[in-house]
Amino acid sequence: AQSVTQLDSHVSVSEGTPVLLRCNYSSSYSPSLFWYVQHPNKGLQLLLKYTTGATLVKGINGFEAEFKKSETSFHLTKPSAHMSDAAEYFCAVSDSGNTPLVFGKGTRLSVIA
Amino acid sequence: DTGVSQDPRHKITKRGQNVTFRCDPISEHNRLYWYRQTLGQGPEFLTYFQNEAQLEKSRLLSDRFSAERPKGSFSTLEIQRTEQGDSAMYLCASSFQQVKTGELFFGEGSRLTVL
Numbered sequence A: 001a002q003s004v005t006q007l008d009s010h011v012s013v014s015e016g017t018p019v020l021l022r023c024n025y026s027s028s029y030s031p032s033l034f035w036y037v038q039h040p041n042k043g044l045q046l047l048l049k050y051t052t053g054a055t056l057v058k059g060i061n062g063f064e065a066e067f068k069k070s071e072t073s074f075h076l077t078k079p080s081a082h083m084s085d086a087a088e089y090f091c092a093v094s095d096s097g098n099t100p101l102v103f104g105k106g107t108r109l110s111v112i113a
Numbered sequence B: 001d002t003g004v005s006q007d008p009r010h011k012i013t014k015r016g017q018n019v020t021f022r023c024d025p026i027s028e029h030n031r032l033y034w035y036r037q038t039l040g041q042g043p044e045f046l047t048y049f050q051n052e053a054q055l056e057k058s059r060l061l062s063d064r065f066s067a068e069r070p071k072g073s074f075s076t077l078e079i080q081r082t083e084q085g086d087s088a089m090y091l092c093a094s095s096f097q098q099v100k101t102g103e104l105f106f107g108e109g110s111r112l113t114v115l
Helices: none
Strands: A003-006 A010-014 A019-021 A023-026 A032-038 A045-050 A056-058 A064-068 A073-078 A087-094 A107-112 B005-007 B010-013 B019-024 B031-037 B044-050 B053-057 B065-068 B075-079 B088-095 B110-114
Touching: A003 A087, A010 A019, A019 A107, A023 A032, A023 A087, A032 A064, A032 A073, A045 A056, A045 A064, A045 A073, A073 A087, B005 B088, B010 B019, B019 B088, B019 B110, B031 B075, B044 B065, B075 B088
Parallel strands: A010 A107, B010 B110
Antiparallel strands: A003 A023, A019 A073, A023 A073, A032 A045, A032 A087, A056 A064, A064 A073, A087 A107, B005 B019, B019 B075, B031 B044, B031 B088, B044 B053, B065 B075, B088 B110
């Protein structure tokens, strides 16, 4: 069965410093991996996704993630945090095209001025 | 606005009452999903439809829960005899094609509070 572990429930960074949100997955197949962001009282928005091909994927708002099969990881990074990045971030996995997404518990990102 | 819409956005009810949530997906999307999100947790899968067919139901979906998508367009999620443990945000999402190549588009959710 597929699963996702987000290693940090809360990450706090200063504005302008790098962001690292960690995600490990478990999957019996070649997984598809996703990062979503949720701002307060808003719906989940896709940041980026990995399905096949290039293992470094770029998303919106300067975020990127690297699929590392050997480490079963899909960590989310951004070179320089902005105040508007403060939100809840969710990593998700799908085993195949016919299995619904399984989400991690989320990482709350705080950005300090 | 052509995104996923959910109604009502917030519902407060007393234990034992029935509640119904509605989801209108993006019009060309043939897949519709229901998730539940409680405080401090990620979304948990409940069920999904492809067109009008309900393809999978989670064990979280007890017999008090029922979902329909009668004409392959909007969907309803009904909870009968609500319990305090049902208090959560109920999220709807839609997609056009298989998840592996496409993203899920989420609505803003329907928050249920059971007193």
